[in-house]
Amino acid sequence: AQSVAQPEDQVNVAEGNPLTVKCTYSVSGNPYLFWYVQYPNRGLQFLLKYITGDNLVKGSYGFEAEFNKSQTSFHLKKPSALVSDSALYFCAVRRHTGRRALTFGSGTRLQVQP
């Protein structure tokens, strides 16, 4: 079985400050890890993924995420938040073998205040 935990329902940050959205996972074997963002009344948009190699992954809109195998974490980060970053963020995991569908976390709402 595989699972994802996003421990924070909501994260509030002031514009210009760094942001972190937390994600931990559980999967047998090596994981593929993903971050998606959802704006109101829209589908999910892909931000970035970790496959293998460098633990720091850079993605769209200035976001990055760090894979930490010992802590089974894949936290999403951005050095300087924008008001337009306010949205729902989902972490997802998939095993390297077997079923190709993703297992999503419960989502974290990011609110960036001007």
Next chain:
Amino acid sequence: EADIYQTPRYLVIGTGKKITLECSQTMGHDKMYWYQQDPGMELHLIHYSYGVNSTEKGDLSSESTVSRIRTEHFPLTLESARPSHTSQYLCASSLELEQFFGPGTRLTVL
């Protein structure tokens, strides 16, 4: 943006009606998925397909059914809608790792 479409975007219907939610993609992806998204946010996989004539049930038990007769088309059907089916339904497709999502169908059953 990815070329994956869902219709209708919004649907309000009465209990007992049969409905079909449409999903189509023009990217030639073999793999397609249906997720149900609770009002509170969480997504749950309800169906997936690895190709034509291949369908599997997902993690969340659902009374809906799906078919995959053509690569580009993956419709979801509810034979008799109930208020408990009220939710947002998201369709996705993938070639390899990255999944592309449609805009979703928000279903309300009265």
